[in-house]
Amino acid sequence: MSQNREFFLRKLHSLLGVIPVGLFLLVHLGVNYFSVRGEEEYNQAVAFMEGLPFRYAMEIFIIFIPILFHAIYGLYIAFQARHNTGTYSYFRNWMFRLQRTTGVITLIFVAWHVWDTRIAAALGQEVNFDMMADIVANPVALVAYIIGITATTFHFANGLWSFAITWGITVSPRSQQISTYITLGIFVLLTFVGIRSILAFVM
Amino acid sequence: MSEKMIHLIITRQKDGEGGSYKEEFKLPYRENMNVISALMEIRRNPVNANGEDTTAVSWEASCLEEVCGACSMVINGKPRQSCTALVDQLEQPIRLEPMKTFPVVRDLVVDRSRMFDSLKRVKAWVPIDGTYDLGPGPRMPEAKRQWAYELSKCMTCGVCLEACPNVNDKSEFIGPAALSQVRLFNAHPTGAMHKAERLNTLMDGDGGLSNCGNSQNCVQACPKGIPLTTSIAALNRDTTLQSFKNFFGSDNNF
Numbered sequence: 001m002s003q004n005r006e007f008f009l010r011k012l013h014s015l016l017g018v019i020p021v022g023l024f025l026l027v028h029l030g031v032n033y034f035s036v037r038g039e040e041e042y043n044q045a046v047a048f049m050e051g052l053p054f055r056y057a058m059e060i061f062i063i064f065i066p067i068l069f070h071a072i073y074g075l076y077i078a079f080q081a082r083h084n085t086g087t088y089s090y091f092r093n094w095m096f097r098l099q100r101t102t103g104v105i106t107l108i109f110v111a112w113h114v115w116d117t118r119i120a121a122a123l124g125q126e127v128n129f130d131m132m133a134d135i136v137a138n139p140v141a142l143v144a145y146i147i148g149i150t151a152t153t154f155h156f157a158n159g160l161w162s163f164a165i166t167w168g169i170t171v172s173p174r175s176q177q178i179s180t181y182i183t184l185g186i187f188v189l190l191t192f193v194g195i196r197s198i199l200a201f202v203m
Numbered sequence: 204m205s206e207k208m209i210h211l212i213i214t215r216q217k218d219g220e221g222g223s224y225k226e227e228f229k230l231p232y233r234e235n236m237n238v239i240s241a242l243m244e245i246r247r248n249p250v251n252a253n254g255e256d257t258t259a260v261s262w263e264a265s266c267l268e269e270v271c272g273a274c275s276m277v278i279n280g281k282p283r284q285s286c287t288a289l290v291d292q293l294e295q296p297i298r299l300e301p302m303k304t305f306p307v308v309r310d311l312v313v314d315r316s317r318m319f320d321s322l323k324r325v326k327a328w329v330p331i332d333g334t335y336d337l338g339p340g341p342r343m344p345e346a347k348r349q350w351a352y353e354l355s356k357c358m359t360c361g362v363c364l365e366a367c368p369n370v371n372d373k374s375e376f377i378g379p380a381a382l383s384q385v386r387l388f389n390a391h392p393t394g395a396m397h398k399a400e401r402l403n404t405l406m407d408g409d410g411g412l413s414n415c416g417n418s419q420n421c422v423q424a425c426p427k428g429i430p431l432t433t434s435i436a437a438l439n440r441d442t443t444l445q446s447f448k449n450f451f452g453s454d455n456n457f
Binding site (some may be wrong): 003004006007008010011077079080081082083084087088090092093095096097099161162165166167168169170171172173176 | 280281366368369371372373374403406407408409410411412413414416417418419420423424430432433435436437439440441442443444446
């Protein structure tokens with residue numbers, strides 16, 4: 001592993017985006033959806049997640065460290081590209097560009113979101129339905145959340161598509177076409193789940 | 204008699220030191236012209252659109268049938284071979300620029316050395332030299348030969364590198380052309396005897412296979428229709444397996 005450091009880092013970046021960060025995103029979006037069932041159920045779900053055994057270890061090793069690596073190395077990758085969608089306005093070239101754009105948006109969104117919720121909680125604020133309702137009572141924050149959620153679900157779904165290529169799972173053009181349809185479907189579904197959950201705090 | 208004219212706008216540069224400028228040319232139309240014949244007309248009579256004497260525009264060409272790759276340039280925004288760029292099919296004014304991925308030597312002439320260096324780096328050949336006669340080598344199924352023939356059409360023209368957003372001054376990425384050649388020579392029955400060595404080259408150092416960002420512009424831009432993105436994905440599979448063999452050890456690692 002002495003010589004192939006870049007190969008290793010790229011593969012690690014690809015893997016961490018799905019396992020564990022992508023899986024964590026699915027759990028997070030799933031738990032959020034309790035908001036649709038009302039304040040009481042949401043607060044119960046939050047209390048359950050907060051009461052999980054080994055909570056801090058899981059937060060550090062399944063969430064914080066993988067996201068930090070994926071974000072920092074991802075920024076390095078994103079700013080290596082010179083976008084040329086003007087000359088080559090192909091679908092996949094646009095997705096290539098959007099993957100990098102949404103990655104940066106997601107990073108900004110997640111940083112703000114962690115500051116507003118997890119760090120606020122560490123400083124003594126209680127995480128519950130009212131906390132989120134207070135945040136998104138501000139229309140600017142609500143719009144920021146909707147943009148952030150959409151960027152995140154796009155980055156995850158389209159990232160699954162390139163994950164399958166990076167690891168040599170989808171090789172033929174047909175398999176890549178089918179995985180385009182599947183990942184677009186995942187994007188639509190997850191975006192619905194995310195936005196419906198956040199809107200439940202304002203309705 | 205009103206004479207039909209061809210209008211050319213050419214991005215020129217005196218030498219490799221930079222300082223590019225645009226010069227316009229108006230040439231009398233002839234039937235069935237290509238960009239090369241228009242450039243030959245300028246060479247015959249180097250006068251620009253303002254009627255001023257100028258130097259002849261430099262360009263490269265060799266085969267004139269789109270198999271050598273030498274005459275690649277950016278024509279109306281897209282990189283392609285100027286020999287098969289027919290004037291009748293191009294929007295006027297015709298804009299000619301050198302490919303920006305490569306160092307400009309003069310005018311439309313670029314130095315594609317990096318592509319040939321890449322081919323050397325990945326050992327894009329079948330080694331047959333030895334101290335004794337190695338014999339005829341294993342046979343290749345006809346269907347496989349036909350498939351491999353498509354990959355062998357690569358003429359190192361540089362269009363895929365020009366179209367790739369990850370091949371640029373900020374990145375070391377080797378580009379699609381040489382990657383696909385690794386697949387070609389790893390598929391060859393004799394070439395396959397050095398399969399692991401070629402795969403390891405793609406994994407070692409900076410700018411290897413993993414720098415591909417899957418924008419898939421290369422496969423759209425390739426004038427020979429080579430399935431470059433399929434080659435890249437297949438090599439991703441091969442290098443993933445190779446990296447496991449390297450890490451865990453294997454008695455089948457060659």
